[in-house]
Amino acid sequence: MAFKKLASLPxxxxxxxxxxxxxxxxxxxxxxxxxxxxLEDLPKHTTTKGxxxxxxxxxxxxxAIENPALGLQVKVRELPSNNVVMSxxxxxEGRFTFTSAIQGQHYICLQGNSSNWFNPNTxxxxxxxxxxxxxxxxxxxxxxxxxxxxxRELNQRSQALQLEIDQQRERESEFRDVSEKVNSHVVxxxxxxxxxxxxxxxxQVRYLKGFFEKKKLM
Numbered sequence: 001m002a003f004k005k006l007a008s009l010p011x012x013x014x015x016x017x018x019x020x021x022x023x024x025x026x027x028x029x030x031x032x033x034x035x036x037x038x039l040e041d042l043p044k045h046t047t048t049k050g051x052x053x054x055x056x057x058x059x060x061x062x063x064a065i066e067n068p069a070l071g072l073q074v075k076v077r078e079l080p081s082n083n084v085v086m087s088x089x090x091x092x093e094g095r096f097t098f099t100s101a102i103q104g105q106h107y108i109c110l111q112g113n114s115s116n117w118f119n120p121n122t123x124x125x126x127x128x129x130x131x132x133x134x135x136x137x138x139x140x141x142x143x144x145x146x147x148x149x150x151x152r153e154l155n156q157r158s159q160a161l162q163l164e165i166d167q168q169r170e171r172e173s174e175f176r177d178v179s180e181k182v183n184s185h186v187v188x189x190x191x192x193x194x195x196x197x198x199x200x201x202x203x204q205v206r207y208l209k210g211f212f213e214k215k216k217l218m
Contacts, residue, residue, distance in 0.1 A: 033113065040129075045101075047098075048130070059122060070123055071090055073088070077109070085106065089113060
């Protein structure tokens with residue numbers, strides 16, 4: 001049976017980091033099929049994403065080299081039920097994602113799946129996890145970019161509409177001024193016609209009166 005190590009983060013620190021949408025990055029060593037677990041206190045419906053990359057550690061050279069034959073098994077369990085939320089085997093590099101169904105502590109365990117018992121490997125593991133909002137940060141940024149573009153488009157449309165309204169008001173004002181001038185000219189023209197007709201009538205009456213007086217018809 002593989003020797004199990006437990007790396008537990010303080011509860012308050014985990015909660016604070018999770019609330020901020022946190023990210024963890026670290027590296028560690030596994031010997032052959034050794035398992036290493038992390039204890040995380042997760043709120044309900046929290047999305048957790050992990051990424052790992054394995055290399056073979058050469059102790060005498062104190063360096064890590066690529067070895068495609070290496071791999072890991074990732075397993076996530078709920079506590080205290082010990083229910084397995086996720087279990088997957090992966091190659092030398094892989095990703096995993098799970099969403100907590102309940103609020104509480106979860107074991108996130110990584111185990112080497114090498115079967116080379118005669119020449120056991122020391123596995124150098126680079127591992128990082130993101131929790132909560134950070135797990136969907138890229139999607140959120142994409143959505144934010146799309147939303148910003150939509151807002152800019154609506155703002156441009158609003159400005160264009162406001163400009164059209166201002167132009168329409170200006171045209172209405174010009175039309176109103178022209179209409180008032182035309183109406184004023186029409187009124188004066190009508191008044192002048194009335195005055196001319198009145199003067200013509202007065203002149204005709206006087207002319208006829210003088211004509212009849214001369215003819216002694218009156």
